[in-house]
Amino acid sequence: xxxxxxxxxxxxxxxxxxxxxxxxxxxxxxxxxxxxxxxxxxxxxxxxxxxxxxxxxxxxxxxxxxxxxxxxxxxxxxxxxxxxxxxx
Numbered sequence: 109x110x111x112x113x114x115x116x117x118x119x120x121x122x123x124x125x126x127x128x129x130x131x132x133x134x135x136x137x138x139x140x141x142x143x144x145x146x147x148x149x150x151x152x153x154x155x156x157x158x159x160x161x162x163x164x165x166x167x168x169x170x171x172x173x174x175x176x177x178x179x180x181x182x183x184x185x186x187x188x189x190x191x192x193x194x195x196x
Contacts, residue, residue, distance in 0.1 A: 163190050
């Protein structure tokens with residue numbers, strides 16, 4: 109079980125504005141997101157979520173063709189009208 113204090117710690121940048129504990133922080137036109145990807149032969153995945161409004165997606169693929177992941181994230185974001193992907 110994750111508690112709120114530990115999650116907050118893991119999502120707080122500490123080296124620079126782009127790295128937290130186990131995640132990377134991204135600023136998309138003022139909207140803050142966290143993400144991390146991983147993979148090996150035959151597998152890849154990534155999680156991507158908002159620090160501001162609770163939107164997020166976790167992707168696991170049974171392939172090492174990781175180049176499709178950004179398209180999956182964009183498709184989910186557009187389908188659910190995430191701020192950074194709609195220009196709002």
